[in-house]
Amino acid sequence: MSTDRGEEMSRTRDEETARGDDQVAAVALKQYGFSDQLQFRMINLSENATYLVDDPGTGRNGILRVHREDYHPLQSIHSELDWLTALREQSEVSTPVVIPAPDGSRVVTATVNGVQRYAVLFEVVSGLEPDEIALDLGSFTTLGRLTALIHQHSQRWTRPDGFTRFSWDWEHSLGDKQRWGRWQDGIGVGAAETPILGSAADLVRLRLAEYGDAADRFGLVHADLRLANLLIDGDQVNVIDFDDCGFSWYLYDFGTAVSFIEDDPRLPQWQAAWLHGYRSIAPLSVEDENMLATFVMLRRLLLLAWMGSHSHSRECQVKGPGYTAASCVLAERYVASGGKSLSRAVPASGSPQ
Template sequence: MVLVDYNSVIESKADPLINMAGQVSALYPQLGSINEIQFVTSSENHTYRIISERGDFAMRVQRPGYHCLEEINAELQFVEVLSNNGIATAKPVRRSDGHFVSQLHTVEGDRLVTLFHWVKGHHPEEVEFYDTYGKMGSIMGRMHQVSTNITQDYTKSRPRWTLDEIIGSHAVWGSWDHPDYIDQPQRNLILGFIAELRSRLARYDSTGRYGLIHADMRPTNVLLHDGGVVTIDFDDCCHSWYLFDVAATVSFLEHRPDMPEWLGHFISQYQNQTKLSKQEVDLLPFFIGLRRVQLMAWYFSHRESVYCQSIGDTWLYQSFDVVSDIISHKISFN
């Protein structure tokens, strides 16, 4: 973890956080004086930990062009609703004027910034996945109940992810098809899978099973604390199929041999809150494949990231085995 001392932030003109601590203090006087800023992680956005005299907070600095002010406000409204319904989340902090989102000036330009109360806990280790997935299933079942009861106009500013936004011509992360990495037989495999998925979706009535979802609730986006699970990082929340939300819980893990066991436990606990029809259980592997193909596009668009470099092209080529197993019905939750 990189530590950024308050004084060095102010003095270093090369640091994108220059003067940010002073601006944050002015907008959030409830923090008191800021003693230290720690870099935590970088993915779609940059996350920092603020250590102040009145507690710790997470500061999310938005990547330019990813989400606008209205979309971020809608995300935080959704988080607030979930929290009010007893679902543990990282709660956003309001500014002194009552707003959630701030615009701060950095040497890299203006950035939209949001503060959250710091959540104690740790990301689950793999030995904790089975138990964690069960708890995640119960939480998501309740989350989908809340989403079903939200009016259509609520948080309408959040994106809508249909097939076109997930893997089509308007895909959020671009194309999954890169000729430098994918040969014709592999391409035909993915295209055949997509055709089969479209056919199955045409027969699926998703009425009441489509709404606001987290869209990235995987082990790296939950924290374990005092026997419970806290869900964080709603940055990708969107309107889409609930089944896509379930499938996204095994993002980047679809090829793992333990995946069916982890997700099977998730489903058993999910169904204690929200029932899945037999058709939905049969469809779930195809949504897992859909998510994996979307993540292929993410991989190509984020190849310089630390995470992509850590999983390497091996992960990419395992995707074709995942899709093949789904088409041949080797992945099942019946």
């Protein structure tokens, strides 16, 4: 999971220095047969560190992903790569291609200062992110269509033996085994905010329990499927960053589509465009549609927890208080609507309250 890439790179290098990502990248790249002219530079720092790799000596390039220590076990990384490959080969979804090491390894191990870390080299994916400033409806329509294609593949794909990814169910999201920490520890969450957010969390849990986790509603999802993780090159749309993929409700992917912008007044229009794209590929019932606000609220509370667990980040320290305040406004709207909306109520006269 990551916030806007430009903002991520505004973090100081203190975190990278502490993690030793540059050292790990250097050790990992030695296993790929590059020349002594090899150059690499960090282009993204979040849960993982990502590097653009260029070797004038061999004419080869790539994107190296250095995994954060203890975030994913080795088999889980291989499982992600299995799904990436299957999606690309068995559906219309374009995904990154893994570049194996000369010995055939898709995942290489780099040991630095006695700590074992994993890295994966991908081919460079062409294209640019959609304009996240404009956030046009067409982009959300495209995103909805791609989401449906991914869900279709997930439902029909026979996963290989040993496939393992973590779960974004209630227990591992906001329950007793929170993967990103507690929303109660979010930046700026205090005595006034806790009951407001707690009421929303209670309603999310109730709505999810009523909705259920039948096979047509819960399965393998991207879990960070937003515009920042699309690269568009003409008519070609590439889907990247499957690092958080795992098992959750399929419609959780809509919650992730509006990550960090859930309070924007354009949310209803984005949702309508996303639904239009999704329904051009696969059906969604009215019951499904009425659950979208719940998945947006679930994601919002998860991001509160994530920002709290990353409070060492200057970016989170700056954005956290405002994000919490806006989350309280959304929580109040969500509860007032019975879990069906996050939008500001509009009375029958048509004039905003």
